[in-house]
Amino acid sequence: MATATAMRPSSDLSRAQTRVGYLFILPTSVLYLTFVLAPVVVTAVLAFTHFDPLRGSSWVGFDNFTRFFTDRRSLQIFWNTLRFAFFAVTFNVSVGLILALALNRVMPGWLLYFFRLAFFLPVIIAAAFVAIVWSYFYGDDLGVINFYLRLIGLPGVHWLTDSANAMTSILIMDVWKNTGFFMVIFIAALQGVPKNILEAAVMDGTPAWRRFFRITLPWISPVVFFCIVYCSIGALQVYESIVILTQGGPGDATRSLSILIVEQGFGSYEIGYAAAISVSMTVLILIITGVQQFLSRTLVQQ
Amino acid sequence: MFKLSRRSFVLSGAALAASTSFTGAFAQSDAAATLQLAGFGGEAEATAIGHAIERFNKKYPNVKVELQMDPISTGWGDYVTKVLGQFNAGGPADIYGTAIETFQAFASRNLFLPLDAYVKANPEFSDFAPSLLDQSKYGGKQIYIPIGWNNIMINYNRDLFDKAGVAYPKDGNWTWNEFREVAQKLTVKDGSGTVSQYGYEVPNQNFFIQPWLFTNGSSGALNADWTGSNMLDPKVAESLQFLHDLIHVDGSSPIPGSGAPMDNQFFAGQVAMISRGHWIVQGAKTNGVNMDIANVPNKASPDTVIGFGGYAVSKTSAHPDLAQALITELTSSATQVEEGVGGGGVPGRKSAAEDPAFAQFPPSAGLYYASLPHTKAVPSPANFQEVEKIFIRYYTAMMADEVAIAEGCKQAHDELEASFARLRAAS
Numbered sequence: 001m002a003t004a005t006a007m008r009p010s011s012d013l014s015r016a017q018t019r020v021g022y023l024f025i026l027p028t029s030v031l032y033l034t035f036v037l038a039p040v041v042v043t044a045v046l047a048f049t050h051f052d053p054l055r056g057s058s059w060v061g062f063d064n065f066t067r068f069f070t071d072r073r074s075l076q077i078f079w080n081t082l083r084f085a086f087f088a089v090t091f092n093v094s095v096g097l098i099l100a101l102a103l104n105r106v107m108p109g110w111l112l113y114f115f116r117l118a119f120f121l122p123v124i125i126a127a128a129f130v131a132i133v134w135s136y137f138y139g140d141d142l143g144v145i146n147f148y149l150r151l152i153g154l155p156g157v158h159w160l161t162d163s164a165n166a167m168t169s170i171l172i173m174d175v176w177k178n179t180g181f182f183m184v185i186f187i188a189a190l191q192g193v194p195k196n197i198l199e200a201a202v203m204d205g206t207p208a209w210r211r212f213f214r215i216t217l218p219w220i221s222p223v224v225f226f227c228i229v230y231c232s233i234g235a236l237q238v239y240e241s242i243v244i245l246t247q248g249g250p251g252d253a254t255r256s257l258s259i260l261i262v263e264q265g266f267g268s269y270e271i272g273y274a275a276a277i278s279v280s281m282t283v284l285i286l287i288i289t290g291v292q293q294f295l296s297r298t299l300v301q302q
Numbered sequence: 303m304f305k306l307s308r309r310s311f312v313l314s315g316a317a318l319a320a321s322t323s324f325t326g327a328f329a330q331s332d333a334a335a336t337l338q339l340a341g342f343g344g345e346a347e348a349t350a351i352g353h354a355i356e357r358f359n360k361k362y363p364n365v366k367v368e369l370q371m372d373p374i375s376t377g378w379g380d381y382v383t384k385v386l387g388q389f390n391a392g393g394p395a396d397i398y399g400t401a402i403e404t405f406q407a408f409a410s411r412n413l414f415l416p417l418d419a420y421v422k423a424n425p426e427f428s429d430f431a432p433s434l435l436d437q438s439k440y441g442g443k444q445i446y447i448p449i450g451w452n453n454i455m456i457n458y459n460r461d462l463f464d465k466a467g468v469a470y471p472k473d474g475n476w477t478w479n480e481f482r483e484v485a486q487k488l489t490v491k492d493g494s495g496t497v498s499q500y501g502y503e504v505p506n507q508n509f510f511i512q513p514w515l516f517t518n519g520s521s522g523a524l525n526a527d528w529t530g531s532n533m534l535d536p537k538v539a540e541s542l543q544f545l546h547d548l549i550h551v552d553g554s555s556p557i558p559g560s561g562a563p564m565d566n567q568f569f570a571g572q573v574a575m576i577s578r579g580h581w582i583v584q585g586a587k588t589n590g591v592n593m594d595i596a597n598v599p600n601k602a603s604p605d606t607v608i609g610f611g612g613y614a615v616s617k618t619s620a621h622p623d624l625a626q627a628l629i630t631e632l633t634s635s636a637t638q639v640e641e642g643v644g645g646g647g648v649p650g651r652k653s654a655a656e657d658p659a660f661a662q663f664p665p666s667a668g669l670y671y672a673s674l675p676h677t678k679a680v681p682s683p684a685n686f687q688e689v690e691k692i693f694i695r696y697y698t699a700m701m702a703d704e705v706a707i708a709e710g711c712k713q714a715h716d717e718l719e720a721s722f723a724r725l726r727a728a729s
Contacts, residue, residue: 052728140556141497142572150496161557161702249559251699267379268688268721269386 046275057272064276073252074260074277081236081257081281084167084174085288088235091175093227096182101212103183104190116187120180127177131244134173135160138245160246163253170242170254177241178234182227189223190216221300229292236285257281334364335621337628338395342372342381342611346644350637358631365624370395378403379687389413389618396619397628399449401611402437406528406684409440414614416443420626429635429651431671437679438612446612447629450638450647452579453608453677454513455595455669456481457586462488462499462574474596474669478517478544481599485554488574497553502575503568504545504701506558508690509680510577511697512607514541516678519602523693523718528683531718533711537602542700542707549701559698579609580648580670587663594664597673608677610650685725692717 010018047064049057068074103115122130137144138159146156159169193216201211217224239258242248248255257277265274341351348371355367374381382404388394389411400408408414421427421444427435430448438446456471463470468487471480485501492498505511515522520537524530532538548555556564568576569589576582577598586593598606613632615625631637638649642660648670649655661667683689696714699705705713 050728141500142556142567147496150494156496158557158702161559163702163704247559247694247698249695249698250702250704251695253704263691266383266687267691268685269379269383270724 043275043278046272047279048276049272051271051275052269060272064273065280067273068276068280076252077255077257077260080167080252080255081238082284084171084238084256085232085235087171088174088178088238089228089231091171092179092231092235093182093224095175096179096227097186097224099179099183100186100190104187116184119183122177123180125177127240128244130177131173131241135245138169161250163250166246166250166254170238170245173241173245174235174238178231182231185223185227186220189220193219225292225296225300229289232288232292233285236281236288330360331362332364333362333621333624335624336366336368337397337621337624339367339369339397339399339628339632340372340385340395341369341399342374342401343399343641344373347371347641350640350644351632353640354631354634354637355628357634357636358628362624362627365621365628367628374401382407382687385413386411389616394616394618396616396621396625397632398614398616399611399632400446400614402609402679403682403686403690405438405440405446405612406682407686408614409445410684413617414445415617415619415622416445417447417615417626418444420444420629421447424630429653431650431652431674433674433677434610434650437608437610446614447633448650449611449613449633450641450649451608451610452581452647453606453670453673454510454577454579454598455606455673456575456598457568457578457582457593457595457664458575459568459571459573460592460594462571466574470594471596474666476596476599478599478601482544482548482552482554485548485575486552489552489554491553497556499571500556500564500567500573501552501554502548503564503573503577504548504555504558505577506563506694506698508694509579509607509609510563511545512678512680513577513598513605514545516605516607517541517598517601517603518544522678522681523714524681524683524689528681530722531715533715533718539707539711542697542711546701546703546707550703557702559702580642583664584644594666595669596666597669597676604673604676605678606673606676607680608674609680610647683722683725685721688721689718692721 046057048059048061050060050063051057099119103112103119140146140156140158140161143156143159145159150156158165160166197215198211201215206214237258238256239262242254242256243259246254248259258281261274261277261281264270264277339351339355341347348369351369351371355369358367359365372381372384378401381400385394385398385400385404385408394413398408398414421435427447434448434451435444438444438448458470460470466487468484471484476484481502488499488501489497490499512522515538518537518541520535520541521532523533523538525532545555549557564573564576565578565582565585567573568582569585569591571591583593585591597604613629615622615629619625633650635649635651635654638651638654639657639659641647642649642654642657649657649660652671654660655671681689692714696705696710696717700707700710
């Protein structure tokens with residue numbers, strides 16, 4: 001019977017509906033092919049070439065990838081990016097969750113909105129502007145933070161000019177800037193946790209920390225997983241805040257893969273090499289996201 | 303009631319003189335065409351170029367000039383990429399304004415017409431300093447016509463000198479050691495050792511650093527013909543050590559590389575001396591800074607660095623004669639005075655640089671043009687964007703004590719040589 005159904009000739013109406021269906025998806029398909037798929041394919045092809053805007057391209061095989069994975073600098077920058085992403089995800093998500101838990105309680109409405117606005121405000125300010133302001137905070141002698149440190153008798157810190165501190169300084173600014181976004185998402189998730197279960201646990205005398213780990217966290221774990229994936233992708237592409245605060249320095253101490261791509265592609269005109277770094281970074285993001293997806297099967301409450 | 307300021311009077315006079323000379327000397331042309339002009343700069347340059355086009359259109363009423371301005375907000379590398387893309391797509395402009403940092407990148411790709419015959423036919427170009435025209439050549443041919451320029455001078459806050467009882471540099475001249483002593487005297491620390499006023503800002507940009515390499519008698523980070531590294535020259539290491547000691551021995555300067563250059567701190571009186579070009583004058587005026595300029599301190603040579611812009615005619619232009627006629631107006635005295643007063647740099651024409659509207663501030667403004675014979679172009683090979691980034695990366699690491707100066711110079715040398723090897727392989 002199934003074969004007979006499959007072989008049944010389609011009617012004129014069915015064919016007309018199919019044509020209309022294709023027509024409906026045509027505009028979005030063309031846009032997707034032009035602005036998403038084509039650039040991705042072109043970048044992947046460029047990664048195997050030496051490309052000069054005027055002289056055209058020549059095929060170089062895996063040379064660009066070999067250069068990237070054997071160059072001492074690019075490996076350090078690769079490590080910088082991974083390190084930044086790990087800590088940015090850890091602190092952005094955890095601080096966002098802590099803030100959400102702190103605000104997810106009974107308090108006067110105006111106070112609640114005040115705190116939410118206060119923590120969310122940095123999210124809506126342009127990163128470039130925020131970085132300029134923080135560069136004044138982080139100044140060695142004329143900086144705001146060192147002024148107050150010295151006021152209480154502590155020595156000043158080379159926030160941006162010492163490679164031991166520079167990445168931490170950028171992380172602090174990144175968490176200050178972005179954690180409010182995750183806080184808002186977690187607040188929405190926390191409001192979905194069934195109150196009757198929590199109240200039953202309270203009546204049973206379950207301590208707060210156990211209520212959190214046994215009820216709240218499992219309930220919001222899909223949202224936590226989304227935040228981790230979203231934050232990972234953003235952190236692996238970090239660019240403007242580093243450029244403005246340290247320009248990738250001192251030396252290469254804070255340079256990220258995105259900065260290296262821009263410098264190679266639009267500073268050194270090494271378009272092929274920049275494309276190879278972009279492809280490597282995309283693969284890295286895919287791997288990290290894949291690992292997170294795999295772990296989520298056991299850690300996330302379905 | 304209309305009020306005529308001294309500046310607008312001078313500008314109007316210059317514009318009137320230019321326009322009357324044109325209308326008197328030339329009849330209107332009936333040539334009809336559209337010229338694409340790619341300029342660069344901010345509002346001041348756009349306004350001055352707009353006025354130049356208006357004057358050009360009095361002689362060529364049927365030539366439409368389409369102006370695209372690029373603020374160069376993301377550096378010259380992006381501009382080079384953009385222009386190469388325009389040539390690649392087959393739609394380049396007729397005239398390009400650009401800066402010395404890009405001269406070789408464009409000229410080595412043979413994008414522009416030689417303008418030797420045009421310069422020879424226009425004796426008024428003798429008003430330009432010969433060195434500017436010389437440095438606008440590539441392969442012995444005149445490719446660019448210079449416009450405004452900037453050389454790095456020491457800009458100092460006279461009020462802070464007076465407060466510290468320090469004499470201004472006599473005739474704008476001093477040695478490295480004299481400068482170092484002055485920087486120490488101008489550095490103010492409180493009881494806990496916290497600096498509230500720095501004597502000097504050790505610069506964090508390639509262009510500003512070059513004078514410290516040149517004045518020690520070296521060719522800078524690159525060899526004299528810009529074909530390889532010069533980082534192993536002991537004089538380079540000596541210059542870098544001097545700057546390093548200003549920071550870490552004397553405490554006269556903060557560590558460079560931490561964010562934006564300290565122009566605002568200079569305007570606020572938190573830094574007494576700063577290495578900049580003429581562009582800082584507008585900010586000093588706006589902020590009421592009582593500043594003056596001095597030559598860069600001398601050790602083995604008085605040479606400072608110069609950077610400048612220029613116009614070139616695209617090889618694909620269908621109207622090269624009209625493009626050259628427009629360049630004549632774009633580089634006229636009237637345009638240069640207007641750009642100079644607006645803060646775009648020192649005019650390339652000596653007559654424009656001596657104009658009272660330009661020369662009235664800072665008090666030693668005459669030093670700009672007087673120092674011109676002692677200038678060397680910022681080293682700008684075809685791989686300039688990469689070379690600059692390599693140098694600055696190691697420089698900031700050395701100044702931050704992240705790497706020893708000898709080791710930093712060695713590593714920078716190796717990377718620069720690798721970059722030049724790639725350049726040679728690609729060409």
